[in-house]
Amino acid sequence: MLTLETIRDRILEAVPDAGVEIISNPGPSGQDSLLVSSGHGLAIALFLRDDPELRFDYCSNVTGVDWLDKTVKEKVIVREDDEDVETQVERVVPGYLEVVYHLYSISKKHGPVVLRLRTADRNEGVELPSLTPVWKSAEFQEREVLDLYGIRFTGHPDPTRLLMWENFEGHPMRKDYCAPDDDEPGDPITARERKEEAS
């Protein structure tokens, strides 16, 4: 298979103003991934499927990731009374939701290539292009991501919940989801107390 760098360059050649970034994975698997700008997601997916050398004709897995807001501590040098003073400044990096596609090529016998798309934020801007028109196998898994993470897929043929019931509110796999408080009075310590103790 072509290296990820070559694939990125070929995508940029085919879809000129697309944003493509390689996210390296420092873990033992070393499985790097391609972060793709959401606006060009569909065009890039079509290119990956139809390019004669890549031919990623099989999407084996779609999953979601919830990245919460992060507080980053930074050291900043401030000049005070003609003296350089080092102070710590806290900065909040806004969170986002992410959807991950694992692509293989059955005809070329290569893969996987990991494709990531990120939403603008975790509240209002949770729209991403649906890749179901490109890979039919993504249909149910995108519905599952919609159900459990709350990412809205534009262009999905049936954007309804898959696992939870129809009038359910909330997205249970989000990290800040709180399950309804159905603790047992008989439990020595309730789930809510456990959560309070941990925080």
Added chain:
Amino acid sequence: MDHQLKKELGKQGIHVTSLDSIYNWARSNSMWPMQFGLACCAIEMIAATMARYDLARFGAEIFRPSPRQSDLMIVAGTVTKKMAPTVVRLYNQMPEPKYVIAMGACAISGGPFRDGYNVVKGIDRYIPVDIYIPGCPPRPEALIDGIMKLQEKIHGQKLTGPDRARHADPDSPGEYAVPGTESRDLLPRFNPCIWSPPARQTDSLEYPESKI
């Protein structure tokens, strides 16, 4: 009737019995379970019916695909909040006398998924359970043992009197309220007629000292 006389008459080919015992004997030896499974416990239930374990030896092999024809509901697997109303509705559709076996840790208490966002913490919150079979999942032998325990229970049931069986009591309900899937949770969270939360134990050793 005198036991010795009964024995003697039996030797002569005359069998004397009570209506209770012949009724219970007939019922307990032809339990028709409902053919439905919810999770991995169902696989063990299927194994119990096949040649190796052969549930047919105990008269419970005719799995019916309809609640209208079943005597026994084997709740085999995790009951999700989405599935619980259907399970209760299926129970309500069964004709009396009917029995319930809660098979496996999940059907009993929620099991390893107890703290999950979509898991009922035991089906006994909504329908009356006769036999609990622990295990994760229970082996086919355990299911067979559970069915034999249920048969023993049926043998001991009375049809009349103050301690008669549930199905023989016209005042006891044959149907139980079906919970609704609301916006956040299953409501009500349990049926207060058959289940209530255990009293809270504050003197438990596991309870953190800071909370006492």
